[in-house]
Amino acid sequence: MFTGIIQAVGEVAELQPRGGDLRLRIRTGKLPLADVALGDSICTNGVCLTVTELPGDGYWCDVSNETLDFSTLGELSQGSRVNLEKSLTPESRLGGHIVSGHVDGVGEVVSFREDGRSLRWVMRAPDELARYIAHKGSICIDGTSLTVNAVNGAEFDLNIIPQTLQETIFGDYQLGSKVNLEVDVIARYLERLLQGNQAASPGAGGLSEGFLAEHGFSKGARGR
16 A cells, blocks of 8 residues: 655666566665565555565566556656655555555546646546546655645546655656546545445446435435
8 A cells, every 4th residue: 555645766777578568677765675574565656566576676566468468667768757655654644545556547638727836637547437536635646646726537647746846757748648547536435335235236337416316325326
């Protein structure tokens, strides 16, 4: 588990295609590795990756086909900058929100503009993730815990302060840049719980207005 508070910006040092998936070597820059052991997890651009080797200036990790399909890691190249965070310990401060490092999908930068000393960003999520993004809720962008300022369909607004711009890869984004998205884990589990026994049915999808009305969770419910 992670907090979404980025500890360092690293760099892709090497990529090795391996039978369809990928090995990555990440230089960690100012991120201290003295307390990192083989098998530990490091959140890399929002993706929880397992440390397989420690060459001294960073770490090696394996990236599976599943991860390549649901994240932007397959688009990295040598020299690409990445957000880094080591996993939580019992003494860690939960400064952001609970982040699993399990990317839900890839979003896109729609626009950005100055807003005082901050930058106001608009991101677009895949349609199937829009229902999990709420006004003043939390979302993880490339491993960074952020507050959603506004929602308009599948698009949502973020306010990025100068500290975040300086300590993350947000300053590298351009219009059309692809980003890893992880929605609030509580929203995912709540949806599944509300499905009740229907969650065990093959092909059970997300909640619909009809489902909520039928089970008394919306104004459409009758006789309850």
